[in-house]
Amino acid sequence: MKNWYGRIACCLLISISPAVSAADEAELDALRQEIDRLKRDYDKKIEGLEDRLDRQQQDTKTPPAQTRAVPTPGRRQVTDKAFNPAISLILNGSYTDFELDPEAYFIPGYALGEETGPGEEGLSLAESEFVVSANVDDKFYGAFTLALTPDNEAEVEEAYFQTLALPWGFTLKAGRFYSGIGYLNEQHSHRWDFADTALAYRALLVNQYGDDGAQLRWLAPTDLFLEFGLEALRGDSYPAAGAGDNGVGANSAFVHLGGDVGVSHSWRVGVSRLYAEAEDRESSESGPALPAAGDFTGDSEVTVVDFVWKWAPNGNPYRTNLTFQAEYLRREEDGIYSNVPAPYEAEQSGWYAQAVYQFMPRWRLGLRYDELDAEDPGIAFSNTGLDPGDHTPTRRSAMLDFSNSEFSRFRLQYNRDESRPETDDQWFLQYIMSLGAHGAHQF
Amino acid sequence: MRALLILTPLLLAAALPARAELRVFACEPEWGALVQELGGDKVSVYTATTALQDPHRVQARPSLIARLRSAELLVCTGAQLEIGWLPVLLRRAANASVQPGNAGYFAAADYVTMQDVPQHIDRSAGDVHPEGNPHIHTDPRNIARVAEALAERMVRLDLDHKAFYEARGVDFSARWDAAIERWERQAQRLRGVPVVTQHQSWVYLIHWLGLREVATLEAKPGIPPSSAHLAQVAARLEQSPAKMVIRAAYQDARPSRWLSGRAPLAEVVLPYTVGGTPEARDLFGLFDDTVRRLQAAAR
Numbered sequence: 001m002k003n004w005y006g007r008i009a010c011c012l013l014i015s016i017s018p019a020v021s022a023a024d025e026a027e028l029d030a031l032r033q034e035i036d037r038l039k040r041d042y043d044k045k046i047e048g049l050e051d052r053l054d055r056q057q058q059d060t061k062t063p064p065a066q067t068r069a070v071p072t073p074g075r076r077q078v079t080d081k082a083f084n085p086a087i088s089l090i091l092n093g094s095y096t097d098f099e100l101d102p103e104a105y106f107i108p109g110y111a112l113g114e115e116t117g118p119g120e121e122g123l124s125l126a127e128s129e130f131v132v133s134a135n136v137d138d139k140f141y142g143a144f145t146l147a148l149t150p151d152n153e154a155e156v157e158e159a160y161f162q163t164l165a166l167p168w169g170f171t172l173k174a175g176r177f178y179s180g181i182g183y184l185n186e187q188h189s190h191r192w193d194f195a196d197t198a199l200a201y202r203a204l205l206v207n208q209y210g211d212d213g214a215q216l217r218w219l220a221p222t223d224l225f226l227e228f229g230l231e232a233l234r235g236d237s238y239p240a241a242g243a244g245d246n247g248v249g250a251n252s253a254f255v256h257l258g259g260d261v262g263v264s265h266s267w268r269v270g271v272s273r274l275y276a277e278a279e280d281r282e283s284s285e286s287g288p289a290l291p292a293a294g295d296f297t298g299d300s301e302v303t304v305v306d307f308v309w310k311w312a313p314n315g316n317p318y319r320t321n322l323t324f325q326a327e328y329l330r331r332e333e334d335g336i337y338s339n340v341p342a343p344y345e346a347e348q349s350g351w352y353a354q355a356v357y358q359f360m361p362r363w364r365l366g367l368r369y370d371e372l373d374a375e376d377p378g379i380a381f382s383n384t385g386l387d388p389g390d391h392t393p394t395r396r397s398a399m400l401d402f403s404n405s406e407f408s409r410f411r412l413q414y415n416r417d418e419s420r421p422e423t424d425d426q427w428f429l430q431y432i433m434s435l436g437a438h439g440a441h442q443f
Numbered sequence: 444m445r446a447l448l449i450l451t452p453l454l455l456a457a458a459l460p461a462r463a464e465l466r467v468f469a470c471e472p473e474w475g476a477l478v479q480e481l482g483g484d485k486v487s488v489y490t491a492t493t494a495l496q497d498p499h500r501v502q503a504r505p506s507l508i509a510r511l512r513s514a515e516l517l518v519c520t521g522a523q524l525e526i527g528w529l530p531v532l533l534r535r536a537a538n539a540s541v542q543p544g545n546a547g548y549f550a551a552a553d554y555v556t557m558q559d560v561p562q563h564i565d566r567s568a569g570d571v572h573p574e575g576n577p578h579i580h581t582d583p584r585n586i587a588r589v590a591e592a593l594a595e596r597m598v599r600l601d602l603d604h605k606a607f608y609e610a611r612g613v614d615f616s617a618r619w620d621a622a623i624e625r626w627e628r629q630a631q632r633l634r635g636v637p638v639v640t641q642h643q644s645w646v647y648l649i650h651w652l653g654l655r656e657v658a659t660l661e662a663k664p665g666i667p668p669s670s671a672h673l674a675q676v677a678a679r680l681e682q683s684p685a686k687m688v689i690r691a692a693y694q695d696a697r698p699s700r701w702l703s704g705r706a707p708l709a710e711v712v713l714p715y716t717v718g719g720t721p722e723a724r725d726l727f728g729l730f731d732d733t734v735r736r737l738q739a740a741a742r
Contacts, residue, residue: 138544141534165539169512219537221513225505258505263493266504310502314495317502319695361667361695405666406527407566435566442531443503 109374109388242279298335521550569663
């Protein structure tokens with residue numbers, strides 16, 4: 001500041017200097033003295049002002065005690081109203097290229113549920129998800145997810161409320177929701193690390209099992225994460241069907257255990273079991289020109305063991321991080337297929353392992369291996385879709401994705417899909433965009 | 444009768460760990476340290492994140508859910524800083540007392556005046572926080588305000604130790620005010636010094652010390668700096684040079700390192716919070732070290 005005035009004085013001098021002749025040396029001296037006087041004057045005034053400013057700042061530094069503790073008024077109005085309830089929309093679409101006809105998809109040894117397969121070929125819109133969620137009041141939370149299919153059909157994927165304030169670590173959830181079995185089962189498709197879900201989930205659960213019902217969880221009061229869950233469900237969706245047992249046709253139980261290892265590693269393991277009753281469960285009729293086994297009526301029991309390991313240097317996933325996950329699913333079914341005279345009793349199982357590595361901010365690379373195994377249900381089922389033959393279905397996938405921010409993602413994926421006896425080269429180019437509220441994601 | 448048999452041990456288990464220490468779950472190290480200052484041995488604090496983690500991007504890990512389950516007081520920044528993970532913890536932890544609106548939920552941002560409150564909210568502007576910039580603790584005067592409210596809250600939750608918390612609160616506030624005066628004296632020469640920041644984590648610090656922010660390496664908050672934007676910043680710095688580029692210990696080193704190689708300015712790594720540097724062992728150390736590092740770079 002002081003220099004600035006000095007500079008003005010200099011400029012004044014320079015600007016007037018051509019006007020003065022050498023003879024006016026005395027006048028110039030007088031002028032210099034005048035400017036010096038002015039400068040001193042201003043310096044004094046500025047110092048005074050600076051002192052006053054300092055004093056004022058000291059005052060504002062320690063405001064009166066009452067104003068401190070009171071939340072700042074006028075700030076809340078921006079947020080709570082604008083963001084309650086939290087509304088978000090997921091846009092999702094892809095370009096795909098398949099070697100084999102996706103309409104004729106089948107897996108030997110499996111009577112797949114309806115709409116099971118690699119999806120549409122070419123340019124297509126995938127499901128758009130519309131999510132509304134909020135705390136209902138101090139005791140409840142509610143969430144609603146509507147999936148809009150590209151065929152202009154709306155489907156309620158989830159619609160549930162959940163308690164926030166039950167004592168002793170209990171949480172109750174009721175409505176329609178994805179069952180807590182396994183690890184991938186609860187995740188909505190936009191959260192998958194690959195364009196498609198694991199083969200075992202596709203074959204045994206038609207991607208994921210969600211149903212109407214109630215879920216009770218109990219979280220143990222320990223430093224190690226230990227959670228138990230029980231579910232009673234309607235039993236109206238694959239692998240259950242027909243809402244048997246007066247509309248309580250399925251139930252499940254699960255245990256989750258998790259923790260950290262140092263600051264950089266965290267893990268979770270889980271064991272779950274689903275018991276489902278199926279009444280006239282339909283299967284997709286695609287596949288080779290074999291007689292379909294028909295509708296299934298009987299019991300279906302699914303066991304899932306899941307494991308997730310996440311690594312991020314110092315627990316900071318911003319630059320690099322790695323997620324490894326693996327799950328094993330086994331389904332035992334016991335019942336009757338409508339077109340086959342002999343009873344069906346066999347075990348089908350599958351597993352996958354995948355690793356997704358973020359090698360630099362925004363870029364991730366993922367590898368996945370899938371394998372299925374189906375027991376031969378016997379001679380009566382030879383030449384039906386349930387005859388596994390001597391083929392072991394496998395799939396190898398690699399993906400690369402780019403996220404401009406947490407809200408936008410583009411993905412390129414290649415599958416060498418040998419779930420059918422012939423090899424299918426599958427390419428996916430996919431986008432996922434999320435609009436609206438920040439969705440906090442589960443582990 | 445059978446129900447009673449099952450319920451009794453459950454009730455006992457719920458009642459047993461009562462009133463030994465006030466169990467506090469702190470989202471960030473600065474609040475963990477503040478609770479420790481105010482609560483001494485009457486509290487047990489679990490801090491969910493470290494100084495090397497980005498408080499915006501923390502995973503809702505199972506271990507955090509388990510720890511929140513038995514907390515009596517949750518102390519976080521609020522202002523949507525933890526929006527990517529805290530809501531999941533609150534929903535999964537099955538703990539009624541720490542839900543928003545209850546005495547066990549304490550958001551520090553409720554007690555300070557927010558800066559950078561956007562007039563207009565659009566994600567094209569990056570990851571903006573509608574309630575304002577949440578990095579409030581980088582101004583120690585804000586910590587003084589939060590400390591007062593926090594001490595009151597701790598008294599409310601643990602009335603048995605009312606006198607203890609109050610005495611510690613008064614003591615802390617006296618020591619803190621003296622320290623603020625010291626830091627302000629030490630930092631006088633920093634007034635008006637032009638700086639570049641990596642993320643907008645420093646508005647409160649800059650405001651407090653009277654630094655002058657001439658550029659930010661993130662073109663938009665939360666979106667990693669692109670090389671094109673970095674080149675622009677470097678070009679702009681030729682016209683109006685800055686003394687230093689500031690980043691937090693948890694932030695990616697590359698952008699500021701690149702810039703300090705390109706333009707004549709010092710690269711300063713500030714602890715950002717307690718634990719960010721070996722010197723920042725507690726709140727006092729945090730600001731001692733912050734001021735010291737800034738002074739060294741300005742010289």
